[in-house]
Amino acid sequence: ILNVEQSPQSLHVQEGDSTNFTCSFPSSNFYALHWYRWETAKSPEALFVMTLNGDEKKKGRISATLNTKEGYSYLYIKGSQPEDSATYLCAFSELPQRANSNYQLIWGAGTKLIIKP
Amino acid sequence: EAQVTQNPRYLITVTGKKLTVTCSQNMNHEYMSWYRQDPGLGLRQIYYSMNVEVTDKGDVPEGYKVSRKEKRNFPLILESPSPNQTSLYFCASTERGKVDTQYFGPGTRLTVL
Numbered sequence: 317i318l319n320v321e322q323s324p325q326s327l328h329v330q331e332g333d334s335t336n337f338t339c340s341f342p343s344s345n346f347y348a349l350h351w352y353r354w355e356t357a358k359s360p361e362a363l364f365v366m367t368l369n370g371d372e373k374k375k376g377r378i379s380a381t382l383n384t385k386e387g388y389s390y391l392y393i394k395g396s397q398p399e400d401s402a403t404y405l406c407a408f409s410e411l412p413q414r415a416n417s418n419y420q421l422i423w424g425a426g427t428k429l430i431i432k433p
Numbered sequence: 434e435a436q437v438t439q440n441p442r443y444l445i446t447v448t449g450k451k452l453t454v455t456c457s458q459n460m461n462h463e464y465m466s467w468y469r470q471d472p473g474l475g476l477r478q479i480y481y482s483m484n485v486e487v488t489d490k491g492d493v494p495e496g497y498k499v500s501r502k503e504k505r506n507f508p509l510i511l512e513s514p515s516p517n518q519t520s521l522y523f524c525a526s527t528e529r530g531k532v533d534t535q536y537f538g539p540g541t542r543l544t545v546l
Contacts, residue, residue: 421478423475
């Protein structure tokens with residue numbers, strides 16, 4: 317059974333501080349790793365998708381790294397702002413075993429980030 | 434505007450009363466899926482569809498049905514809802530077979546009494 321673990325489960329950070337959290341996933345048969353941001357009462361929205369070992373992606377103050385050999389990804393937020401408060405979800409997909417199979421995403425439970433003004 | 438719509442957004446119902454949650458996307462995506470989200474758990478896939486008239490079970494299909502008669506629509510049907518189906522439901526669509534973004538609907542919060 318494939319499992320994606322995110323830590324910590326929740327995080328309180330002072331406004332202006334930088335922070336990071338982790339997504340762990342199976343290191344074999346890797347295909348892609350996704351990060352999504354989910355604000356309360358809204359839909360999850362894509363932040364990054366990464367496919368190559370060593371990938372680094374950046375969007376404004378948010379960045380992510382990927383290590384497929386050891387099965388982890390970090391999400392970093394620099395200079396946290398109140399609008400960064402959200403749950404950050406990661407999802408893993410493995411190489412499909414057959415043609416036309418489901419590119420199913422296996423989701424972590426998320427890290428809930430709360431920025432204190 | 435590219436979007437996925439779901440209706441209703443909120444629903445309180447009673448055990449055994451059939452209901453349908455609609456999902457529609459305007460991006461011409463082939464791949465659509467339904468998830469449920471429960472506290473402390475990741476999104477779990479209920480059913481997915483890789484094209485019109487092609488549907489398959491995800492991880493937690495029991496108690497649910499789907500249909501895909503048109504590319505844009507992918508309704509979720511609960512023939513006889515039970516309290517353990519109380520959850521937050523998301524519909525999502527993406528380009529099939531690609532490492533691509535999933536676009537989520539706004540969610541449907543279902544309570545079964």
